Amino acid sequence: MRVTVVQGDITEQPVDAVVNAANSAMRGGGGVDGAIHRAGGPAVLEDCIARFPHGLATGEAGWTTAGNLPARWVIHVVGPNHRAGQRDRSLLTSCYANALRVADELGARSVAFPLVSAGIYGWPLEDAVAAAVDTLRETLTEVEEARIVAFSPATYELISARIG
Ligand code: AR6
Numbered sequence: 001m002r003v004t005v006v007q008g009d010i011t012e013q014p015v016d017a018v019v020n021a022a023n024s025a026m027r028g029g030g031g032v033d034g035a036i037h038r039a040g041g042p043a044v045l046e047d048c049i050a051r052f053p054h055g056l057a058t059g060e061a062g063w064t065t066a067g068n069l070p071a072r073w074v075i076h077v078v079g080p081n082h083r084a085g086q087r088d089r090s091l092l093t094s095c096y097a098n099a100l101r102v103a104d105e106l107g108a109r110s111v112a113f114p115l116v117s118a119g120i121y122g123w124p125l126e127d128a129v130a131a132a133v134d135t136l137r138e139t140l141t142e143v144e145e146a147r148i149v150a151f152s153p154a155t156y157e158l159i160s161a162r163i164g
Contacts, residue, residue, distance in 0.1 A: 002145050003136045003163055007156040010149040011039035016108035017073040018066065019099050021116045024078050026052040032114045032151075036074060040067035044074060052076075059091040061098035063106060073106055075099045079117030082124070089131065092117055096135040103143050110145045115155065126158065133162040 010018050010032055020036045023029050026048045028037040037044050047064035056062055061077045077095035080086035095116045103111045115132055117123035123131075136146045150156035 001136070001141055001143050003133060003148065004145060005148045005150055005156060005159040005163060007150045007153060009035065009151075010112050010114050011035050011069055013112040013147065013149060014070045015110040015112045015145075015147060016071060017063070017075050017103055017106065017111045018069060018071045019061075019111060019113045019116070020074050020076045021114050021119070021121075022056065022076040022078055023081075024055045024058060026055045026076060026078075029120075031119045036069070040065075040069045040074065043067035048076070058086065059094040059098065061095065061102045063102050071112070073108060075102050075106075075108075075111070077116055079121055079123070081121045082117060083120075083122035089127075092123060092128070092131045093135040096132060097139045100136070100139045100141040100143055100146070104141055107142075109143060110147065111143050112147045112149050114149055114151075115159075118155075125155070129155075129158045129162050133159065 044067045080091040118128035
């Protein structure tokens, strides 16, 4: 699998699946979650309610339709909330490994990832980058491209440097 980076908006990525940094309630929110629900339209929330009646645990992944997004599926993950004291790094790395497992179940070959937990959940940026790049590289998968979408130029530079 190739690990790549682009700067931009994850809702505009023409890939098989986009990953959402959700919360365990799985009913939408701010940040990338808000952007995905806005761009995907109400079908995304309807499918969240149908498939995740009890939400989703931290570190886990599950999928819904992508609604109006230029992708087939949204793979939702719930990162640890560093700001609230969830500091177990394995909860962050398992988001990436579990997202790739779900992508394999779906047959997705290109998957766009945000930097999970690096925004509202406050995970230190450099370690969020390391967790993303290193875990994607270490996970065995049929996915051909894992595209990390950086929201800012500074984040893009950090991810590029880690990819090398
Ligand atoms: N495209 C790409 N990256 C984005 C976009 C976008 N449209 N919007 C934000 N980012 P965050 P978290 C970047 O806060 O930290 C929500 O309320 C952002 O700059 O979206 O996991 C959920 O419902 C950062 O680098 O997710 C949860 O309650 C990264 O995406 C909570 O926030 C992740 O930032 C999850 O917090």
